[in-house]
Amino acid sequence: MTPTPETQTQDRGSAISVRNLRVSYGEREILHGISFDVLPGETLVILGGSGSGKSTLLRTLVGLERPTSGEIWLGGKNMATITPKELDDLRKTIGMSFQGSALFGSMTVGENVSLPLKEHSPLDDSTIEIMVRLKLDQVGLAGYENYMPAQLSGGMKKRAAVARAMSMDPQILFFDEPSAGLDPIIAAGIDELILKLKKAFGMTCVVVTHELASAFLIGDRMILLDRGVIVANGTKDEIQVSQQPRVRQFLDRIPEPELKDELSYLQMLIGDDATARK
Amino acid sequence: MAFTEAVGRTAIDQFAYVGQLARLTWRAAVAVVTGPRQGAGLRYRRALHQAMAVGVEAIPIISLITFFVGVILALQSAHELKRFGAMEFVPNAVALSLTRELGPLMTAIIVIGRSGSAFAAEIGTMKVSEEIDALETMALDPVQFLVAPKLVAMLIMMPCLTMWSDFMGIAGGAVFGILGAGFTISSYFRATLDALLKEDIITGLIKAFMFGMVITAVGCQEGLMTGLGSEQVGRSTTTAVVKSIFVVILVDLGFTALFYFTSPN
Ligand SMILES: Nc1ncnc2c1ncn2[C@@H]1O[C@H](COP(=O)(O)OP(=O)(O)OP(=O)(O)O)[C@@H](O)[C@H]1O
Ligand SMILES: [Mg+2]
Numbered sequence: 001m002t003p004t005p006e007t008q009t010q011d012r013g014s015a016i017s018v019r020n021l022r023v024s025y026g027e028r029e030i031l032h033g034i035s036f037d038v039l040p041g042e043t044l045v046i047l048g049g050s051g052s053g054k055s056t057l058l059r060t061l062v063g064l065e066r067p068t069s070g071e072i073w074l075g076g077k078n079m080a081t082i083t084p085k086e087l088d089d090l091r092k093t094i095g096m097s098f099q100g101s102a103l104f105g106s107m108t109v110g111e112n113v114s115l116p117l118k119e120h121s122p123l124d125d126s127t128i129e130i131m132v133r134l135k136l137d138q139v140g141l142a143g144y145e146n147y148m149p150a151q152l153s154g155g156m157k158k159r160a161a162v163a164r165a166m167s168m169d170p171q172i173l174f175f176d177e178p179s180a181g182l183d184p185i186i187a188a189g190i191d192e193l194i195l196k197l198k199k200a201f202g203m204t205c206v207v208v209t210h211e212l213a214s215a216f217l218i219g220d221r222m223i224l225l226d227r228g229v230i231v232a233n234g235t236k237d238e239i240q241v242s243q244q245p246r247v248r249q250f251l252d253r254i255p256e257p258e259l260k261d262e263l264s265y266l267q268m269l270i271g272d273d274a275t276a277r278k
Numbered sequence: 279m280a281f282t283e284a285v286g287r288t289a290i291d292q293f294a295y296v297g298q299l300a301r302l303t304w305r306a307a308v309a310v311v312t313g314p315r316q317g318a319g320l321r322y323r324r325a326l327h328q329a330m331a332v333g334v335e336a337i338p339i340i341s342l343i344t345f346f347v348g349v350i351l352a353l354q355s356a357h358e359l360k361r362f363g364a365m366e367f368v369p370n371a372v373a374l375s376l377t378r379e380l381g382p383l384m385t386a387i388i389v390i391g392r393s394g395s396a397f398a399a400e401i402g403t404m405k406v407s408e409e410i411d412a413l414e415t416m417a418l419d420p421v422q423f424l425v426a427p428k429l430v431a432m433l434i435m436m437p438c439l440t441m442w443s444d445f446m447g448i449a450g451g452a453v454f455g456i457l458g459a460g461f462t463i464s465s466y467f468r469a470t471l472d473a474l475l476k477e478d479i480i481t482g483l484i485k486a487f488m489f490g491m492v493i494t495a496v497g498c499q500e501g502l503m504t505g506l507g508s509e510q511v512g513r514s515t516t517t518a519v520v521k522s523i524f525v526v527i528l529v530d531l532g533f534t535a536l537f538y539f540t541s542p543n
Contacts, residue, residue, distance in 0.1 A: 062415050091417035102408035106400070116416045118320055168416075 014073070015040040015172055015204040016061065021070035023053075023060050030056045032228045033070065038172075038221075043198055043205040045215045047250060048225030054208040055099055057225065058176050061206065062096050063087055074172070092120055095165030099176040099208075101157040103149040103164070109136070110145030113164045120168065135163040138196075140189055155182040162190065166197070173197065175207045179214055187214060194218045212251065216240070224250060299495040299525075302421065302502075306429045306494075309422035325427040332393045332428075333435030337442065340388050344376075344443040347384055348450025351375055356459060365459045369466055370473035372451030377478045378537075381444040382436075383530060386489040389436065390522040394497040397428055398518035401501025402511040410502070425498045429491070436490030437483045444482065481537050488533065489526050496522040 016038040023031040030053045038044045048054050059065045061072060063079055072079040075090050082090070103112050113132045117123060123131070136142055139159040149157055162178055175194070179187035191214050197203045209215050215222060222239045224232040224247055231246045232239060239247060248254070313321055355371035401424055404410050410420050448470055455461040461469070500518035504510045 059411070064411050064414060088417040091415055094415070096412070096415040098408050098412060100408055102412040104409055104412070105403070105407070115418075119416070119418055164412075 013040065014038060015042075015075075016206070017071070017073040018061070019071040019073075021057075021060065021072060022068045023056055023065055024068050025056075029068070030228050031060070034225075034228070034230045035070075036223055036230060036233055038204060038206060040204055041198065041202040042220040043194065043207060043218050045219035045222045046206065046208045046225060047210075047212075047215055047222055048208075049250070051227075052225045053228045054225055055176055058096070058174050058206065058208055062091070062094060062174060092116075092168060093170055094172045094174065095168060095170035096174040097158070097161040097165040097176060097178055099180075101149070101161040103157055103160055105149050107149075108145060109141065109147050109149065109152070109160050112149070112160060113167050116164070116168045131167070135167055136160070138166070138193060139163045140186070155186050158182060159186070159190070162193070169201070170203070172204045172206070175205065175209075177208055177210060179209065179211055187211065190214075191218050295499075299492070299499055302425060302499050303429065303491055303495045305421045306425040306498075309419065309426040310430055313422060313426070321422075321427060324423075325430040328427045328431035329435055331396070332389065332431045333439055336389060336392055336435075336439060339392075340385060340439055340443055341446045343388060344381065344384055344446040345450040347380055348372060348376065348447035348452075349454050350450075351380070351447065352451040352454035352459075356454065366469065368455055368459050369448075369451065369461070369469035372455075373448055373470045373473050374478060376447040376451075377444045377474060377482045379482075379530075379534070381447055382440045382482045382485040382489060383526070384447075385436065385440045385443045385486060386493065386526045387523060389432075389439065389489075390493055390497075390519055390526070393432070394493045394522045395515045395519050397494065397497030398500040398504075398515045399511055400424075401498055402504035402514040403508075405502065405504045406506065406508055406511055420502070425494070428498060429494045432490035432494045433487060436486040436493075440482060440486035441479075444479070477537075477541070481533070485530060485533050488529050492525050492529055493522050496525055 014037040018037070019035050020033045021031055021035070022029060022033050034057070036044075046054050046057065056065060060067055061074065061079075063082070067080060070080070075093060077086055077090055079087075103109070104115070107115070110129075110132050113135055114128050117128045117131060118125075121128070132145065133142065136144060139162050141156060141159055141163065144152070144156070144160070149160065152160060158178060158181070162175070165173055165175070173194075178194075179190045182190065194205055194207065195218055198205060205218075207215075207218060216236055219236050221233070221235050223230050224239070226246050232242055232244050234242065239251075242248070242251075351372045352368055355375075356365060356368050359365055359367055359371070401410070401420075404413075404424070413420050413423055448467075452461070452463065452466045452470075455466040456463060497518045500514045500521070504514040
């Protein structure tokens, strides 16, 4: 597997370029015009509080949500103007592991992992079987081919989802909180896996995570998302020493400032109106 | 104004819904015909699996219900025919109402309860747990992957089940005919065959085919339209059943009228 070839249409040969991306659910805008680049072969970590729009961003990058405006360049194609056929071809070169695993409940773990191969590759069944075993082995699920997803623990589901995302040997992998809810040893194993993929195959990874330790271990660069805007974007070292208040608050785990007293809390509930009248 | 506006809006919504159903069916049919060679074996297996679930596994309950419906039809028609001393027409009444109307309809209603609801629940659950999204990110079209095999299974199985229903219903009628109306087995079946025209059976099967299409479309469409949250799956399932029954009745009305006005006699 080679890194994504450089393309002319994207800045600096980025694997992914996002420009002024705005995404809404109905009336409500979730991402307010964000821009960033992911270079081929690097791991970008997306940090951010709950509800800041990380999953939405990832879903938009793989074409599940339509941007209201802005551009996403991926594999030389703009997601905003891509044809269905091109999108299909593009999607065969990416893998996505969802926050909630999204394993097919009616298929065994082995069938889940082999599905993209069976549908898209000309490989015969015995080769596919070997590849599935390999992928499951990589995520520490060797021997679970014939289990149904419902028979797996939450952490095992996550890992099976990662194995499925990798099954087509994609050039770009998207992970939505791959290690959330896993015990530290397994979580470290997932980090290890991502590092290994990057080293061995030069895979580009975009990882959404809450785990700071993991973020600094696997990430080459990071962006911090706060309520739909990027408040920091830099290399791991830049972020580490950043003096930006939101960044410090996130990294140093400082809770949101508490409201001083009951009165101001009530005022907050009622809104500015009441405060103004007083 | 408010009232006419509401009526107008509802009418537009209904047309839009019918449009969605037609579009889904069309996309599924296209997927069946133009599916890539790759994975064709898998799709064939999925269709076969659906055909088992929709058709074969429904046979016991369909047999039982349509058998009883046949007995009921015989009893009801005998009640009237007795007054005219025309009991020998019981096989005609049973055979005609079954093949033309009740066979397809009862089959459709049972299939809605068993499979239309299951389609909505299955696809709805997949929607809620992001499995549909996962399919899309793997460059697999949910319509081709999920809807097409169901459509194939339904279009084949509905006419088959309907023929079976017709047969079981006639057998039910025969039980009454033999026990209560003085027929022998052979005379009852001969009378039935004499009464039935090819058109009777064919019109029933055409209806069954259309019902199969409607049941698949509504079940899958409701599944795909499932909102967020697992309680929405229950809502989709209920809606799929109610809407399917309604649309099936409408289609039935349409075809019955069509056959009435186009039949030569
Ligand atoms: N399908 C949807 N329809 C409407 N609103 C949505 C939908 N999905 C997410 N949202 C809203 O978008 C916002 C961002 O959600 P998102 O899932 O992207 O957050 P997140 O950063 O991934 O959070 P977490 O870390 O908890 O997973 C939330 O306020 C949420 O309410
Ligand atoms: Mg999320």
